[in-house]
Amino acid sequence: MSMNSGGRPGARKYRVWDPLVRITHWGVALGVLLNAALTDPEGTLHEQVGYVVLGLVVLRLLWCIVGPRMARFAAFPPSPAAALAHVRDMLGGDRAVHLSHNPLGALMAYNLWLTLLVLSITGIMMGTVAFFGVEWVEEVHEAAYGWLMVSVALHVGGVLFDQWRTGVPLVRAMIDGRKAVARDRPVK
Amino acid sequence: MNATAGKLLRPGGPDERRAAVLAWMVVIQALCALFFIGDVVFDLYAGDGQAPGHLWLEGFVALVLVFGLGVLIVELRQLLARMERVTASLMAARGEMAEVIEAFFSDWGLTPAERDVALMILKGFDNESIAGIRGRAVGTIRAQSAAIYGKAGVDGRTQLLSLFMEELLAEPE
Known part of the structure; x- marks a missing residue:
């Protein structure tokens, strides 16, 4: 008996990303884009955007503790073992779809948050009297920036790959908060 | 749908x-x-x-x-x-509603084709649309719905619907 619950034929919709998750995600994305490509690294706008990004990341991390089930650390614990198992499952043709981050995506989320924290903290340090002009701080800031660019590329690539593999429009899920999962795929 | x-x-x-x-x-x-x-x-x-x-x-x-x-x-x-x-x-x-509907259909002894038609009637489709969806003549659907009403012991669409509404709105015993 087919009780279709709306959306594309043959797809079940799951509400996965709450509005706070989506706003902080796109806010951070916008901030990174601004500071990587548009603002003058020596200017105050660069600093202010950096503070906003730091605030958004801290808020998102707080939400990982007090937020709803899907947004919490518990829904996507950082586990290299789980990530390896996920890779094996993919190679073995497993068709299941993860409702929160898949284990590989979870590692990427932690990586992005850590990198952004390192970038913000070294960025703030460069503006203080005590660390102004200290070389290693600038080097860490530069290195973190390079790593962030690599990570963003991997993140976008990973999203597109998973979208292709599972048929779940992930970018859309980060916009309207819902994952549309084909009926014949089990969810985890 | x-x-x-x-x-x-x-x-x-x-x-x-x-x-x-x-x-x-x-x-x-x-x-x-x-x-x-x-x-x-x-x-x-x-x-x-x-x-x-x-x-x-x-x-x-x-x-x-x-x-x-x-x-x-x-x-x-x-x-x-x-x-x-x-x-x-x-x-x-929704899951339980599906079970209730399934139970009624089995109870009445509907054929697979009649089940499909009955479900579409419950969802509010008229005979013309059901005929279009199933690729059958409207006459066939009319005959099938008559068979469904007969087996369910009701005299039409509204009464068929009210059977299920009654089940949903009844006071728990």
Whole structure:
């Protein structure tokens, strides 16, 4: 008996990303884009955007503790073992779809948050009297920036790959908060 | 077939809009709190001889901001939890409704074709649309619905529907 619950034929919709998750995600994305490509690294706008990004990341991390089930650390614990198992499952043709981050995506989320924290903290340090002009701080800031660019590329690539593999429009899920999962795929 | 399904939880419903407004408030107020507290800390370090009363006032305002942020976060959290509960019970109700319908159909001894037609009647399709969807003549569908009404012991579409409504609205024994 087919009780279709709306959306594309043959797809079940799951509400996965709450509005706070989506706003902080796109806010951070916008901030990174601004500071990587548009603002003058020596200017105050660069600093202010950096503070906003730091605030958004801290808020998102707080939400990982007090937020709803899907947004919490518990829904996507950082586990290299789980990530390896996920890779094996993919190679073995497993068709299941993860409702929160898949284990590989979870590692990427932690990586992005850590990198952004390192970038913000070294960025703030460069503006203080005590660390102004200290070389290693600038080097860490530069290195973190390079790593962030690599990570963003991997993140976008990973999203597109998973979208292709599972048929779940992930970018859309980060916009309207819902994952549309084909009926014949089990969810985890 | 989706015209009637999922109205309660469609995107852009009142709960969803409220959650979005709350989330924006949380984000903006968090940034304001960050800015304001940063300013207070900066003043504290700069220590350029401001009256102590001024600092107390700023500290108080910062506290209120953070408290308000906490209240908003709790509010958003509760709203999202409620939305999750409604979704869960609606899913459960749908599952059980499907079982109830299945039980009635088996009880009446409907053929597979009659089951499909009966389900579409319940979903509110008229004979012409059912004929279109199933690729049969309208006459065939008319005959099948007559058979369904006969087996169910009702004299038409409305009575068939009311059988299920009655089951849903009956007082628990």
